[in-house]
Amino acid sequence: MSKPRISIRGLSKRFDDHVVLQDLNLDIMPGESMVVIGQSGIGKSVLIKCILGLLKPDAGEIFVDGENWLEFSEDEQLAHMQRIGMLFQGSALFDSLPVWKNVAFALLQRGTDEAKARARAAEVLAWVGLPGIEEKMPVELSGGMMKRVGFARAICHRPDMIFFDEPTTGIDPIMADVINRLIRRLHREFKTTLLSITHDLTSAAKIGDTIAMLYQGSIHRQITPEQLHSDQDPVLRQFVEGRAEGPIQQEGNEEIMRDTQT
């Protein structure tokens, strides 16, 4: 059996008194598409930011191909970022750069010849279904186009791990399906290891090989997309069915439920 590409052990992170992640363990195999689901504010983005080195965890270890990334210096972490692509929730395109420079940013920073970087940007833009927009500025793009440009930027430098932070949030269902299909296609064609975080269950079922539910700071349950609607775990059931009643309690839930019952 092959070793995990990403192995997270005992990860904990708190902000002041608020515990976000507590003793979280998760393995992602090479070429696997892992989706982490959970309520808003449960710590999904914090998990990705810890892996990327954008947040420093309070405890735990993050192994990538057997190397503990938390032991790396800042420069070593930066160098290892070349292996990673990331699609941010709000796309995070650089406002001051045209689309092609956004997409080819990592290549240009590595000193790739401008003509080659431009050609590669055009190639990946065509791959995400946006040919001919190289010279446009991010402000001229719609939300769906920005997501796809962000997608193109995440894959342009051919990373072997790609992270998606809420890839379908803030776009219409049709565009969401386009993004889901692109993720599947990427996974199928390049066998890239993917980690997506979302609360969109339709998306999770479409893009994941494995779905992990984050609850109370750790991975509560791991299932396949086929088990998503049949699994009887009460926490997972409540989340899948979208009920306010159940073991998952959010601040103010009880009051609202009382008010709406009377």
Next chain:
Amino acid sequence: MNLLQRIGYYTEQVLLRTGQYAAMFGKVVHRMASPPWYPRLILQQAEEVGVQSLPVVLLTALFTGMVLALQSYIVFHRFAAESMIGAVVSLSMVRELGPVLVALMVAGRVGSSFAAELGTMRVSEQIDALWTLSTDPLRYLVMPRLIAAVLMLPLLVIVADFLGIMGGYAISVGMLDQNPAVYIEKSTQFMELDDMYSGLIKAVFFGMLISVIGCTEGFHCRGGAEGVGRATTNAVVIACMSILVSDYFLTAWMFG
């Protein structure tokens, strides 16, 4: 909060912020020792800090020189010492008003824009995106701004000093009927190289303050649009206060 708690709170805030600025400065200076240095970004920022600030700096310096000439004429006229207007205007501009006024103008124009740009990039995750694209945000965003501000402030001060003295000349000769040769002679007679150097040293220091404070406020910005607004205000207010306070200590150190 009682008075003592309030004093304690503000002291803590001042120390925390000073620590943040010092840490930012140290990290950026450390990065200057090795490539990449992004010369194109430094030039872009130099254009933003220097060329784009010229109109506001020129206007401020010109009118300050003119007011100085008028004010000193009113006083010197009582002692029949009008010939000293040139000396007062030039020394005041070069030693004090040139660097301080230029720094205050640049703090308002550039410090705020540094904080707003970086703050917007922070809240829209563009700074995080830089990191994930193997690019060090401090090196890419802060270092060019710091270098540009430190290089351009002294140049702006030289231009402002000259314009201020010329403003004084215009009022002195054109309006107050003073002898132009005497104005120029007195302007240069009392000025020493140390006066010039002290103004330029102050300019370098103020350039560093403006860029470090503006960038730190933007870089550590939190809380969406409101946070960006707060960072921008803080950048201008703190930079202006720091310029005035440090000006006293720099003057005391250099002429003490």
